[in-house]
Amino acid sequence: MTQLNVVGKSVVRPDAYDKVTGGKHYPVNYSLPGMLHGKLLRSPYPHAKIVAIDTSEAEKLPGVKAVITHADVPQNVFTPVYFVPAHAKSMVQDFVVMSDRVRWAGQPVAAVAATSADVAEAALQLIDVEYEELQPVFDPEEAMKEGAPQLHDNAPNNIAKAPSFSFGDLEAGFAEADHIFEGVYQTQRVHTCYMEPRVCVVDSETDGRITVHSSMQHGFGLREKMAVALGIPESKVNVVKPTYIGGGFGGKLDVGHIEPVAALLSLETGRPVRIEHTRGEDFIATTRNPIKVYLKTGVKNDGAYTARYIKSILDAGAHATHGAEVIMVHGLYGTFFPWKCPNQTWEGFSVYTNNIIGGGYRGYGAPQGCFAVESQNDEICEKLGLDPIEFRSGNTHKEGDPHPVLQGHTLNSYRLDDCLKKGAERIGFDRRAPANSSEGAKKRGIGFACHPLWVSGCLGFPDIYEHSGATVKLNRDGTADVVSSCIDLGSGQITMLTQVVAEELGLASEAVRVVYADTDTAPFDAPTHASRATYSAGLATKAAAVETRNRLFKAASAVMEANPGDLYLEDGKVLVKGAPDSGVPITEITARAESAFVQMTEEGPRLTTIEEKGTIIGSASQAPPSNPSPVAAQFVEVEVDTDTGEVKVLHVVHAADAGRVFHPKAAEGQVEGGFQQGMGYALMEHLQFDQDTGACLSSDFLDYKIPTSMEMPPKIESIFVESNEPTGPYGAKSMSELCLIIPAAAIANAVYNAIGVRVTELPITPERVLRALGKL
Amino acid sequence: MKQIIQLDVNDEVHEIAVQPYDSLLRALRETLGLNASKRGCDSGGCGCCTVLLDGKAVYSCMTMAMQVKDRKVTTVEGLGKVAGLDPIQQAFIDADAVQCGYCTCGIMMAAKQLLAENPNPDEDAIRKGISGNLCRCTGYQKIIEAIQLASER
Numbered sequence: 038m039t040q041l042n043v044v045g046k047s048v049v050r051p052d053a054y055d056k057v058t059g060g061k062h063y064p065v066n067y068s069l070p071g072m073l074h075g076k077l078l079r080s081p082y083p084h085a086k087i088v089a090i091d092t093s094e095a096e097k098l099p100g101v102k103a104v105i106t107h108a109d110v111p112q113n114v115f116t117p118v119y120f121v122p123a124h125a126k127s128m129v130q131d132f133v134v135m136s137d138r139v140r141w142a143g144q145p146v147a148a149v150a151a152t153s154a155d156v157a158e159a160a161l162q163l164i165d166v167e168y169e170e171l172q173p174v175f176d177p178e179e180a181m182k183e184g185a186p187q188l189h190d191n192a193p194n195n196i197a198k199a200p201s202f203s204f205g206d207l208e209a210g211f212a213e214a215d216h217i218f219e220g221v222y223q224t225q226r227v228h229t230c231y232m233e234p235r236v237c238v239v240d241s242e243t244d245g246r247i248t249v250h251s252s253m254q255h256g257f258g259l260r261e262k263m264a265v266a267l268g269i270p271e272s273k274v275n276v277v278k279p280t281y282i283g284g285g286f287g288g289k290l291d292v293g294h295i296e297p298v299a300a301l302l303s304l305e306t307g308r309p310v311r312i313e314h315t316r317g318e319d320f321i322a323t324t325r326n327p328i329k330v331y332l333k334t335g336v337k338n339d340g341a342y343t344a345r346y347i348k349s350i351l352d353a354g355a356h357a358t359h360g361a362e363v364i365m366v367h368g369l370y371g372t373f374f375p376w377k378c379p380n381q382t383w384e385g386f387s388v389y390t391n392n393i394i395g396g397g398y399r400g401y402g403a404p405q406g407c408f409a410v411e412s413q414n415d416e417i418c419e420k421l422g423l424d425p426i427e428f429r430s431g432n433t434h435k436e437g438d439p440h441p442v443l444q445g446h447t448l449n450s451y452r453l454d455d456c457l458k459k460g461a462e463r464i465g466f467d468r469r470a471p472a473n474s475s476e477g478a479k480k481r482g483i484g485f486a487c488h489p490l491w492v493s494g495c496l497g498f499p500d501i502y503e504h505s506g507a508t509v510k511l512n513r514d515g516t517a518d519v520v521s522s523c524i525d526l527g528s529g530q531i532t533m534l535t536q537v538v539a540e541e542l543g544l545a546s547e548a549v550r551v552v553y554a555d556t557d558t559a560p561f562d563a564p565t566h567a568s569r570a571t572y573s574a575g576l577a578t579k580a581a582a583v584e585t586r587n588r589l590f591k592a593a594s595a596v597m598e599a600n601p602g603d604l605y606l607e608d609g610k611v612l613v614k615g616a617p618d619s620g621v622p623i624t625e626i627t628a629r630a631e632s633a634f635v636q637m638t639e640e641g642p643r644l645t646t647i648e649e650k651g652t653i654i655g656s657a658s659q660a661p662p663s664n665p666s667p668v669a670a671q672f673v674e675v676e677v678d679t680d681t682g683e684v685k686v687l688h689v690v691h692a693a694d695a696g697r698v699f700h701p702k703a704a705e706g707q708v709e710g711g712f713q714q715g716m717g718y719a720l721m722e723h724l725q726f727d728q729d730t731g732a733c734l735s736s737d738f739l740d741y742k743i744p745t746s747m748e749m750p751p752k753i754e755s756i757f758v759e760s761n762e763p764t765g766p767y768g769a770k771s772m773s774e775l776c777l778i779i780p781a782a783a784i785a786n787a788v789y790n791a792i793g794v795r796v797t798e799l800p801i802t803p804e805r806v807l808r809a810l811g812k813l
Numbered sequence: 814m815k816q817i818i819q820l821d822v823n824d825e826v827h828e829i830a831v832q833p834y835d836s837l838l839r840a841l842r843e844t845l846g847l848n849a850s851k852r853g854c855d856s857g858g859c860g861c862c863t864v865l866l867d868g869k870a871v872y873s874c875m876t877m878a879m880q881v882k883d884r885k886v887t888t889v890e891g892l893g894k895v896a897g898l899d900p901i902q903q904a905f906i907d908a909d910a911v912q913c914g915y916c917t918c919g920i921m922m923a924a925k926q927l928l929a930e931n932p933n934p935d936e937d938a939i940r941k942g943i944s945g946n947l948c949r950c951t952g953y954q955k956i957i958e959a960i961q962l963a964s965e966r
Contacts, residue, residue, distance in 0.1 A: 049906060056914030057902040059849035059889050063915065066848040230949045232853045232861055232915035283851070283915030284949055316854040527913025527950045702909035702955070709952030710912065738858025738947060746940040746953040753954055 043539040044767045047702035048546040050532045052281050052525065062280035064252040065236045065313065072238065073102055075302050075312040076157035077145040077294060078164050083391035083731030084173040084186060085139040087166060090147060094163040100156035103305045104164070106147045110135040110301060111268045117291040117358055118397075119258025119564050123265040125500035127365075129197050129357035129387075131189050134266050134297045139168070140188055140355035141393050142731040143321040145294045150302035150310050173731055177329070177352045177388035188355065188389040195389040197357040200365055202373055203382040210344025210380030214335025218417055222330045222409035223798040224781075226352070227722045228320050228735075229398050230714075230743050233283020235322055239299035240309040246273045247300050252282045253289040255564030256522055258502075260556045262292035267300055278522055278554040285526040286714070287397030288323055290566055291358055317736035323396025324724060326363050326387075327352045330372070330409035340423045342378035342432050349385045349406075354394040360387045362501075363395060363402040371406025371778075374441040375490035376432050391731050393724075397566060399711070403488065403778040404718060411486035411782035412797060415789060419472065425485070426457050426466070429670075433489040436760075441490065443497045446663050450760035450770065452694040453489055456670040459756050460485065460692035464672040473793025478680045481687075482791025486782035487670035493762075493771035494569030496664040503569070505577035506560025506658030509538055509585040513631050515609055515624040516548045517585070522562035523574040525551075528773055529703040530570045534578050536699060537766060541582035542589075542623075543606030560658045568771030571699060573661045575766040584655025589623065592630045595648035597621055627653050663764040669693035669775040671712075673750075675787040679810060682803030684720055684788055686750040691779075693755070695772035696762035707773040708755040715780025716750075717743045720800050818882045822847065823891030831878040838862045838873035841888060849889035849918045853947070860946030863919035864888050870926040870945075889918040892925075901925060904963035905956070912950035920946045924960045933964055 055062060092104040114130050115123040124130055135145060147164050151157035172186040179185055180195040188195055211217060237251035247267075253259055256276040264271040282289070295312040302310040314322065328351045335344040349367055353360030364387040373383045414432075418425040433453055440446035461467075469483040495501035508520040517538050525531045535549040542549075562574055590601040593611040597604070603614045610620035629649050636643045674688040691708045698704045721742050725734040735741035761768040781799055789795045794809040807813045815830040820840060829844045838855075841847045841864070850873050853861035857875040864873045865887035873886075893899040901921050904910075911917050920943055927934055927942035934942065939960045940953075948956060 047909060050909065050911065052914070053906045053909075053911045054895050056911045056917050057889075057898065057905050057921065058893070058895060059847075059918060060851075060914050061848055063848075063851070065851065230947075232859065232913065232947070232949055233851070234853070282913065284913040286949070313852075316856065316858070527915075529912070706909060706912055706951055706955055709954045710948075710950045711952075713952035714949065737854045737856040739856060743947060743949065744952075745944050745947060746957065747944045749940075749953050751936070753952060 041540060041767060043536045043546050044699055045697065047700055048532065048536060050529060051535055052531050063233055063283050064250055064279045065233050065283065067238050067250045069238060069240060069309040072309040072311050073150040073152060073302065073306060074154040074157050075148055075150045075299055075310050076154065076161055077298065078147040078161045079143045080139040080146050081142060081730065081732065082139055082168055082170055083142040084171040085168040086171065087137040087139065087146060088169050089167040091165040092147065095149060095160040098156065098160045098163060100152040101149060101160045103150045103302050104147065105301055107135040107137050111266065113265055113268055115262065115265045117262055118362065119255035119262065119290050120495065120502055120566060121500045123262055127499040129361040132356045132358060134294060141391055143393060143733060144355065148298045148302060150306055173391035175390050175392055175731055177350050177390050180388050180390050181386065192389060196386055197353050197389050198361045198364060198387040199385065200368060201384040202368060205380030207344055207346060207380050207382050211335045214343040215338045216421065217333065217335050218413055219333045220413050220416065220797060222332065222412055224327050224405045224408060225723045225799050226327045227325045227718055228724060228741065229286035229288030231284030231286055231288050234314040234316065234319050235289060235293055235295060236313040237296045237299050238309055238311045239296060239303045241300065241303040241307065245269060246275065247303065249274065249276045249296055251296055252279060254285045254524055254526060254566055255290065256556050257561050258564055259292055259296060263296055263300060266292065266297040275555050275557045278524060281525045281531065286399045287401065287566060290397035290564060291323060293322055320724060320735050320741065321393045321733045323394055325398040326360050326395030328367060328405035330405065332409050332413050334413060334417065336417055338421065340421065340428045340431060342376065344380040345378045347372050347383040351385065351387045352390055352392055353387045354390060354392040356394050357387060358394055359397050360395040367402025367406050369442055370490055370492060371403040372410055375488060376410065377434060392726065393733060399714065400774050400778040403491065404781055407486060407488050407778050408781045408785065408799065412785050412795065415786040416795065426461055429457060429487055430454050443664055448666060449764065450665060450694065450696055450762040451668060452758045452760045453487060453668040453670065455758040456668060456692035456694055457487060459758060460670045460672045460690045463690045463754060463756060464674065464688065466672060469790065472790050478678060480677050480679060480791040481674065482677065482787045482789065483672065483674045484783055484787030484790050485670060485672040486779050486786055488775050488778045489668055490666050491775055492567055493572035493665050493667065494661055495567050496661055502563040503573060504658060504660040505562045505574040506656065507578040507581040508560065508654065508656040509581045511585060511589060511623065511627050511653040513624065513627045516550065517542055517544060518550050518552045519578065520552060520554050520559050521574060521578060522554050522559045523570055524565045526565050528707060529700060530565060532703065533571050533575055533699055537575050537578045538582045541579060541586055544609060560656065568774050571769055572765055572771055575769065576661050577657050577659050579766050580657035580659060581655050584657060585653060588655055589626060589653045592649040592653060593621065593626045595646045596626055596629060665762045665764060665770040667693060667695050667771045667775055669779060671779040671783045673783045673787045675784060675791055677788055677791040677806060679792060682806035684801055684806065686716055686784065689750055689753040691753065691755050691776055692758060693772055693775060694758045694760050696760055696765050696770035697768035698757045698759060699769055704757060704772060705755045708776045709753045711773060711776030712753050712780055713744050713749060715777040716784065718799060719781040719784040721802065723800050818879060820878065820882065820886065821884065822886045823888060833879055835878045836874050837876040837878050837881055840878040841873060847888055847890050851915055851918065853915065860923065861916050861919045863922045863946060865922055865925060868926060868929060870923045889921060900966050901963045904959040904966065908955050908959035908962055910951060910955040910959035916946060916948040920948065920956055928964055
């Protein structure tokens, strides 16, 4: 690998200073003079028709400036997901911002803008809505039956989307098998739990243009969806990129109700309007879709797969939105293509119910798939007495294999075997005892799981945007400014962009700043999602920095009277190859480039040249060349209290092939935080709903428990098996989703090893453990 | 009906009008424009709004503004500025304990109380000390390292 000066080092995050002194740039802090505050009235019924709405009393309340209902909202039907066009053929268009048909408890039916949030809240109580209740359906398999209540006219049996893939001969494959394993694996609805709420401030101009500030993961996606929702041209919407946001994890990857509603309220009042979710509203905004996986696998005595049939039923909730894509990714990358099986069929069903809408969440369909497949893999190894590591190795891809999904692409870097080996060594896998063999009430177990195929972006996915752009400008004081639409969710995108530019321009990372960007002025970028930022935005920013460097060398060649091709950068200087004493500071080149043609000096006028003039700037906008797969294996040790049913995670080793690691500490932080979310998914998190009304009963963190410092294991160890991904920036690919995709499966397998009983439904709560042990 | 109260925040006394039901968090953010304390849940569940009240960490969303008159409130604005950071702030930077950062201010205030009362806490004491604060990015490991680092300095 090439010698690098900045990439690969744990440089200080430029945004950290801001964040430890108060963090003034979060969208939640944004405010404008004369700003109104909006609130949404939500339906208490899961399925109903609105017969009438009377807003007259609300409008009379002093301080109320506008009230809107579905009658004031354009009835434009679209897909609210940021990363695809609003009318993408591969998605499902079934969403309007406000409708007279209610499909989930909590659906907004009216909105108020008032001089304070208190007045707006009080006004909601004065809106009189007459509903005609309809029969709801909450279970996706019930919803698929004949005679079930129908949610959308164009979706018979409530099936929003039913993709399937198949190859080989399934029947022959099962006939060839020595053993057939069947199981059903159920996952639950959870929330991303970003800490900063969804919040926006929308202002409008007299010519109908609107400016949007929002805590979200994609400015250009928000611009497009706002334009479609409101029925105005995209150029009338300017979305300002937030300097940073307080977490996203996929939960801010679609236009919610708040931005279009705030826009309509602003257009009506001529004043800026701010809407902020309560935590209870965030919990019902978007969630990870529950998926029930029916899995049947045929294997030979030696563990080789012969056939696999998978049926996945995804609870989309009231609208398809992400559920139309999560089912695809779950099928492609969560269950079907990660494993090498000669005869496979997968059938997926994304099903409407009167539950709340699903959504994006880090891992996007794969945690549900990994939990199913890796639980069953563990069962297979246990039953047949196979070495579980050799079993994984034997049924997965190898470096140099063709990419199983992307035709014409190769798995250039793929070190799953190393991850398995090093992870096993570190945790001491050879000391693992047979299942349920420890003495006493508290039983220990070791388990692991891996995920053999994932993404670095979305190249190859139908309809999904995958290009990035950046502008890099050198300043006269020797610093560089980067304009990029890549949003930092907290995972370090600002730092990554500065590292790339510093590396290419021979600067210290502190000399590079990521500056203001909005959709009016900055090049397009796809969202910060799908593990794509370092790979895709990193490559585009690298290309922009190379342009800048070329421009610098062109100016320097005039100053230094040298061939641009003979120049190189080191320590803030431009040097001529072979003449290490020839250095001219970058600041001198940029100062001359930006100076007047004739400079007055003590010695009199000094002429500069035309060739050296002009801002040293470069830009690029491009799609990445590929979509390399990261891989990882995760080993955990648990202790299960067989009296209380409580599962404690004691030790975690996550071994990952992420290509070149850009920032070791940030990479560890991704693994540690990813494990926390994965452990919450495995053991405790579960949004609860009223069985009759469908209302979400989890309204805050007192009802919805996520791991605190007390539940987290004492040690999460990261091992990076550094490979060189030839298509990536400096050999890098992605890393931040596998660490959350794997934990549920790894923990479930460790729990099995501890108690000898398998829990196939998440979360593995004390109640489920005790039930599995026959104690309840 | 609003009432005028005196609020001592970071050794500066402010005279502000508050409703009886206004939380301290609201007074800090919306009246005084002190935005370091964040709203994450408004129900005492996340700790993003943690401030010190006479040196003790409290959830400012669960504390009424009227309750704290004549008491000393300390927020992150009262810790160091970039020119002279508090050791806890510097330790959070050095340990790479700040990801999205939304929880950071609240956790640093919880850590301030912990270190004031126990200058050399072991890992278990640190875990307990920040157990009322949620973080969704870091898994707490680097936050715990940061507090250890601050205690060593």
